[in-house]
Amino acid sequence: DVKVTQSSRYLVKRTGEKVFLECVQDMDHENMFWYRQDPGLGLRLIYFSYDVKMKEKGDIPEGYSVSREKKERFSLILESASTNQTSMYLCASSLCFRYRDNYGYTFGSGTRLTVV
Amino acid sequence: QQPVQSPQAVILREGEDAVINCSSSKALYSVHWYRQKHGEAPVFLMILLKGGEQKGHEKISASFNEKKQQSSLYLTASQLSYSGTYFCGTETNFGNEKLTFGTGTRLTIIP
Numbered sequence: 001d002v003k004v005t006q007s008s009r010y011l012v013k014r015t016g017e018k019v020f021l022e023c024v025q026d027m028d029h030e031n032m033f034w035y036r037q038d039p040g041l042g043l044r045l046i047y048f049s050y051d052v053k054m055k056e057k058g059d060i061p062e063g064y065s066v067s068r069e070k071k072e073r074f075s076l077i078l079e080s081a082s083t084n085q086t087s088m089y090l091c092a093s094s095l096c097f098r099y100r101d102n103y104g105y106t107f108g109s110g111t112r113l114t115v116v
Numbered sequence: 117q118q119p120v121q122s123p124q125a126v127i128l129r130e131g132e133d134a135v136i137n138c139s140s141s142k143a144l145y146s147v148h149w150y151r152q153k154h155g156e157a158p159v160f161l162m163i164l165l166k167g168g169e170q171k172g173h174e175k176i177s178a179s180f181n182e183k184k185q186q187s188s189l190y191l192t193a194s195q196l197s198y199s200g201t202y203f204c205g206t207e208t209n210f211g212n213e214k215l216t217f218g219t220g221t222r223l224t225i226i227p
Contacts, residue, residue: 004157031213033214035217040219041219042118042203042217042218042219042220043158043203043205043217044217045214045215045216048213048214050213056214058214059216090157090158094213096213102163103160103163104148104150104160104161104162104163104205105148105150105158105160105205105215106160107150107157107158107159108157109156109157110157
């Protein structure tokens with residue numbers, strides 16, 4: 001079964017800490033994404049990557065950075081965690097558009113981050 | 117630009133039908149539909165690419181209008197297992213690769 005694995009299910013961090021969220025996919029997908037999910041706001045795109053070492057800002061990139069050194073791994077970095085970054089973070093991957101007539105995103109189970 | 121989903125929430129009895137709508141102010145390249153059960157990852161249901169397209173099966177299907185600005189998800193003779201939050205995700209340009217999601221529709225099925 002194809003999988004997107006997020007390293008932690010729950011995390012509690014202190015304000016000002018540097019936080020790393022890791023995501024690994026085993027499907028050889030080109031695209032990888034980081035979304036945050038908040039009640040009433042749906043899923044909002046933070047960053048995405050369509051190839052190794054390539055990244056593009058999403059709708060809410062402020063306070064975040066990403067790293068993609070290998071095709072299967074996409075990391076989200078909170079440079080200095082703040083309480084307004086308390087949220088559920090979802091990683092997803094997909095085939096590039098040329099191949100995905102009947103395929104969508106595959107999501108990980110999410111990391112619930114609490115910043116205190 | 118975030119698509120508008122309606123309704124925000126709906127409660128149905130088992131066996132009843134539901135329609136969830138997703139609309140955009142601009143023509144779209146594609147629409148995706150996902151279902152998320154509580155505490156779980158969103159799961160892909162289907163993608164619609166062509167104006168006027170209808171897709172799915174008897175129980176869960178979706179349409180994409182000719183102008184490619186509105187999609188509807190149809191849940192027929194609902195079952196308890198259909199409960200969850202449904203999201204549409206829209207792609208605005210060919211090759212854009214990223215989805216913008218609506219705020220979701222919470223569907224509760226009661227026996």
